[in-house]
Amino acid sequence: MCTKDEASSHTVYLALKKEKENNLKDSSHRPKRKHPNHLPEEIENIIIHYRKKTGFGKRRLNYHIYDREKIYIPESTIGKVLKRRNLGGKKRRIKRKRTKRYNWDALYPFQALQVDVKEILDSGTLPSHIYKHLERSDLPIYQWTAIDVLNPH
Numbered sequence: 001m002c003t004k005d006e007a008s009s010h011t012v013y014l015a016l017k018k019e020k021e022n023n024l025k026d027s028s029h030r031p032k033r034k035h036p037n038h039l040p041e042e043i044e045n046i047i048i049h050y051r052k053k054t055g056f057g058k059r060r061l062n063y064h065i066y067d068r069e070k071i072y073i074p075e076s077t078i079g080k081v082l083k084r085r086n087l088g089g090k091k092r093r094i095k096r097k098r099t100k101r102y103n104w105d106a107l108y109p110f111q112a113l114q115v116d117v118k119e120i121l122d123s124g125t126l127p128s129h130i131y132k133h134l135e136r137s138d139l140p141i142y143q144w145t146a147i148d149v150l151n152p153h
Contacts, residue, residue, distance in 0.1 A: 039077060044085075047081050062078055113146045119142055
């Protein structure tokens with residue numbers, strides 16, 4: 001391991017090579033060739049074209065491009081292309097302030113009620129013998145509930 005005053009042999013040979021070329025500036029650290037799975041430029045242009053034309057997100061673009069061009073491009077790849085070209089990001093919905101439903105100070109008891117209707121005869125929630133009993137008897141199949149908003153208990 002090298003200390004602050006020492007340099008590795010690789011660094012020394014690199015500096016000597018740069019001195020021979022009369023250029024002591026650092027060379028670029030970018031990759032010399034593209035990644036083997038790099039997306040071709042024409043496919044990237046197809047993604048950008050359909051994004052601008054339709055405004056679809058990555059999932060819908062995936063289906064749309066496959067439907068139109070018969071080219072399968074994974075959602076993640078489409079998302080990365082959109083992000084790289086600054087076309088990504090979700091459209092944010094504007095949150096609106098909720099208005100007050102009731103003026104609590106001006107309400108009198110039983111002036112504002114919340115009413116609910118529920119069907120009691122439900123085969124999915126009732127045991128079968130109770131369901132059959134309710135069907136045979138002439139009991140009402142609906143339950144009505146009214147709750148005063150000032151005193152919900």
